[in-house]
Amino acid sequence: MTEENNNLVLEVKHVSAGYKRGGFFGYGQKYKEVIHDVDFVVHYGEILGLVGESGTGKSTLAKTILGLMEPTKGEIVHYTKRPQMIFQDFHSSLNPAYSAWWSVEEPLRIFGKYDAEERERRVREMLTRVGLQEEFFASKPDELSGGQKQRVNIAAALIRRPRFIIADEPVSALDVTIQAQILKLLKQLRNELDLSYLFISHDLNVVYQLCDRVLVMKDGRIVEQGTVEEVYNNPKEEYTRNLLEASK
Amino acid sequence: MKKRMNGYLLAGLIITCTILVVALIGTFWTPYSPTAMQYGKFQAPTLAHLFGTDHFGRDIFSRVLKGTGTTLFIALLTVGIGAVVGTFIGAVTGYFGGVVDDVLMRFNDALTAFPSILLALLIISLLGPGKKYNVILALGIVFIPSFARVTRTAFASLRDTNYVTSARLMGAGNARILLVHLLPNVLRVLLPAFTIGFNNAVLAEASMSFLGIGVTPPDASLGYMLSEAQGMLKAGPWYAIFTGLTIVLLVFGVGLLGEGMQAAEKGVE
Amino acid sequence: MLEVRDLHIRFLNRDREAVAGISFTIKDGEIMGLVGESGSGKTVTAMSIAGLLPRKQCEFSGDILLNGQDLLHAERKLLRSMHGKDIGVVFQEPMSAMDPLMKVGEQVGEVLRIHTDLSKEERREKVLQVMREVELRDPEAVYEKYPHELSGGMLQRAMIGAAIVIEPSLLLLDEPTTALDVTIQAQILELLKRLNRERGISMLFISHNLNVVRKLCRRVAVMQRGKLVELGETEEVFFHPLHPYSKKLIDAIPTRDKKQTEP
Numbered sequence: 001m002t003e004e005n006n007n008l009v010l011e012v013k014h015v016s017a018g019y020k021r022g023g024f025f026g027y028g029q030k031y032k033e034v035i036h037d038v039d040f041v042v043h044y045g046e047i048l049g050l051v052g053e054s055g056t057g058k059s060t061l062a063k064t065i066l067g068l069m070e071p072t073k074g075e076i077v078h079y080t081k082r083p084q085m086i087f088q089d090f091h092s093s094l095n096p097a098y099s100a101w102w103s104v105e106e107p108l109r110i111f112g113k114y115d116a117e118e119r120e121r122r123v124r125e126m127l128t129r130v131g132l133q134e135e136f137f138a139s140k141p142d143e144l145s146g147g148q149k150q151r152v153n154i155a156a157a158l159i160r161r162p163r164f165i166i167a168d169e170p171v172s173a174l175d176v177t178i179q180a181q182i183l184k185l186l187k188q189l190r191n192e193l194d195l196s197y198l199f200i201s202h203d204l205n206v207v208y209q210l211c212d213r214v215l216v217m218k219d220g221r222i223v224e225q226g227t228v229e230e231v232y233n234n235p236k237e238e239y240t241r242n243l244l245e246a247s248k
Numbered sequence: 249m250k251k252r253m254n255g256y257l258l259a260g261l262i263i264t265c266t267i268l269v270v271a272l273i274g275t276f277w278t279p280y281s282p283t284a285m286q287y288g289k290f291q292a293p294t295l296a297h298l299f300g301t302d303h304f305g306r307d308i309f310s311r312v313l314k315g316t317g318t319t320l321f322i323a324l325l326t327v328g329i330g331a332v333v334g335t336f337i338g339a340v341t342g343y344f345g346g347v348v349d350d351v352l353m354r355f356n357d358a359l360t361a362f363p364s365i366l367l368a369l370l371i372i373s374l375l376g377p378g379k380k381y382n383v384i385l386a387l388g389i390v391f392i393p394s395f396a397r398v399t400r401t402a403f404a405s406l407r408d409t410n411y412v413t414s415a416r417l418m419g420a421g422n423a424r425i426l427l428v429h430l431l432p433n434v435l436r437v438l439l440p441a442f443t444i445g446f447n448n449a450v451l452a453e454a455s456m457s458f459l460g461i462g463v464t465p466p467d468a469s470l471g472y473m474l475s476e477a478q479g480m481l482k483a484g485p486w487y488a489i490f491t492g493l494t495i496v497l498l499v500f501g502v503g504l505l506g507e508g509m510q511a512a513e514k515g516v517e
Numbered sequence: 518m519l520e521v522r523d524l525h526i527r528f529l530n531r532d533r534e535a536v537a538g539i540s541f542t543i544k545d546g547e548i549m550g551l552v553g554e555s556g557s558g559k560t561v562t563a564m565s566i567a568g569l570l571p572r573k574q575c576e577f578s579g580d581i582l583l584n585g586q587d588l589l590h591a592e593r594k595l596l597r598s599m600h601g602k603d604i605g606v607v608f609q610e611p612m613s614a615m616d617p618l619m620k621v622g623e624q625v626g627e628v629l630r631i632h633t634d635l636s637k638e639e640r641r642e643k644v645l646q647v648m649r650e651v652e653l654r655d656p657e658a659v660y661e662k663y664p665h666e667l668s669g670g671m672l673q674r675a676m677i678g679a680a681i682v683i684e685p686s687l688l689l690l691d692e693p694t695t696a697l698d699v700t701i702q703a704q705i706l707e708l709l710k711r712l713n714r715e716r717g718i719s720m721l722f723i724s725h726n727l728n729v730v731r732k733l734c735r736r737v738a739v740m741q742r743g744k745l746v747e748l749g750e751t752e753e754v755f756f757h758p759l760h761p762y763s764k765k766l767i768d769a770i771p772t773r774d775k776k777q778t779e780p
Binding site: 053054146175176177178179180183202203204205206208209232242243245246247248 | 554555698699700702703725726727728765766768769770771772773
Binding site: 066068082083084085087089090092093094095096097098103106107110111153156157160 | 410413414415416417418419420424429432433
């Protein structure tokens with residue numbers, strides 16, 4: 001590891017990935033590449049935005065980084081322990097059969113290194129940290145509001161103390177006032193727990209508010225990247241200019 | 249999910265529980281011996297013999313008590329086999345997909361293509377007829393495909409939910425995801441399927457016994473008794489009436505129960 | 518043109534009123550915005566104006582007058598005859614608002630089939646004309662397509678076409694751009710502005726996105742928990758909100774003017 005790499009949490013080196021479709025008994029599948037030659041790094045402690053319109057491969061990139069899909073070309077290097085993910089569709093992120101408490105404790109049970117007492121202490125600490133009131137600890141997902149569900153999801157993602165989080169449109173489905181609360185919480189958690197984020201969004205204004213650097217993705221390629229100020233004040237690509245103009 | 253009481257559920261519970269209690273009593277105690285032939289042939293219902301007696305002079309009330317137990321036993325075990333094996337197949341095919349899914353589900357389709365009674369007949373003739381456990385096994389096998397299909401759909405649709413992805417990211421193994429994360433959610437669709445399957449099992453057992461390939465004396469199931477009653481419809485219609493009513497009540501009660509559970513799931517009053 | 522007076526709606530299985538006494542008017546040729554968060558009652562308000570309120574499941578009172586004609590208490594039959602003719606409706610999800618088995622062109626012309634005696638050829642001509650007006654490229658080809666063959670933006674254009682083909686006096690738009698990408702969103706907003714300018718159609722634009730409302734509407738009403746908490750000129754409400762909830766909503770909008778400081 002070079003000196004420079006000590007400051008990185010993630011390196012995505014010329015990665016291409018896609019899906020296999022169709023086929024019968026495993027034969028005759030067709031491969032469709034979705035992301036092409038994607039190359040970027042995430043620095044320690046930064047919030048990196050990833051913007052682009054629907055269908056450009058943002059979620060495919062997230063899945064590939066998380067190891068849920070294999071890159072067909074290139075390499076992904078993690079410098080921290082396994083990253084965790086916060087999803088856009090918070091309705092299906094929590095198991096409807098279990099309580100908020102259970103969902104946050106589950107990663108620790110899977111981990112298996114802590115006894116019941118230690119698990120309880122950690123779950124209570126984390127649920128309090130994300131701002132869920134105690135009376136909702138035992139609630140099932142369908143008794144929670146959208147904002148509360150997303151708080152529980154964040155707690156579950158953070159309970160094993162990862163250093164790198166991929167957030168896929170975590171606030172897009174929320175009302176604007178709740179959105180502001182969750183964004184504030186994400187910022188606060190970054191500072192408190194030394195986190196880095198890859199923040200995926202189609203909302204350029206949210207990205208401007210939250211992120212340090214930004215990647216612009218179009219048709220499966222990164223077409224532009226730089227600090228938020230650079231890209232927003234001086235976009236080089238026409239596509240970026242169109243996006244910025246449209247979201248003013 | 250809040251389970252709310254509703255009319256269907258309440259009525260279903262009352263009927264089903266009553267029958268369960270009756271069957272339980274019948275297993276251990278009946279007013280007369282259900283097989284003794286000493287109470288006079290073709291007696292109409294009296295206080296002494298509530299449902300009358302049959303062509304051998306047996307007490308029909310005692311036989312119904314005992315027979316309900318046998319029928320319940322057969323139906324429960326049958327559906328049990330179908331549900332457990334079917335859920336296992338559904339889990340494997342729905343969750344993992346791929347070639348296993350293709351092979352098993354085509355086999356499933358082939359099984360479904362046979363009329364179920366015919367299939368059961370075939371299996372029984374292979375296993376050897378006339379034994380209670382062979383009937384259960386045969387019917388159980390017949391019930392596997394429908395449970396497999398229902399649970400496969402459920403597992404497949406839940407496989408890609410975010411909470412499963414999350415669990416996988418946390419390092420949960422397939423066994424844990426299947427048993428702890430998915431099974432409780434699949435049970436919600438399985439319970440109504442279970443009640444429908446139970447009713448089908450009661451009726452299938454009845455038709456098989458009626459055809460003479462089900463249980464054999466001295467065991468008596470409701471279905472077998474119905475086939476006996478057929479021979480004495482004119483001389484003693486009460487045999488057919490009371491046995492038939494018991495089957496109808498049982499199927500009706502369990503049907504209401506399933507209806508009620510589905511309504512409770514949706515939160516309908 | 519449209520007048521809503523002291524509208525109350527309560528669903529029978531709920532304690533709280535979904536709409537708790539709101540009044541507003543839309544003038545001829547005006548685009549009015551209605552903003553609020555989920556559960557604020559904005560969609561229920563729209564449904565009652567469109568005559569889509571499930572009347573058996575709720576209690577309601579007040580008046581909704583369109584050009585002097587009562588909509589809230591009107592008979593079903595009358596409402597049906599007005600629906601589509603006097604009021605056009607565009608929903609958030611164009612995909613689910615369309616019949617997947619019917620050609621797009623036929624769906625756009627469906628209102629004409631119900632409300633006019635035009636022949637098939639005349640209807641087709643009219644549909645193609647309106648498709649050109651909503652800037653659908655190659656209308657002849659689009660006419661023959663099925664909904665799944667069109668993109669979200671094209672579908673939403675077709676929906677707007679279907680809503681205006683019979684020249685209604687009021688267009689109800691319920692979050693018509695929420696499901697679309699920003700660049701497409703901007704195009705649809707431009708289209709709506711032009712239709713308003715050229716055809717003089719009045720519009721009620723419902724959205725949770727104040728930024729979008731600001732681009733389109735001259736006046737805006739803010740709803741919270743079934744009540745209208747603020748009503749005024751959009752710019753006025755934006756820069757000098759009177760109600761604390763409006764202020765909270767506006768402060769919550771992520772913008773590029775003010776980068777909030779670290780917490």
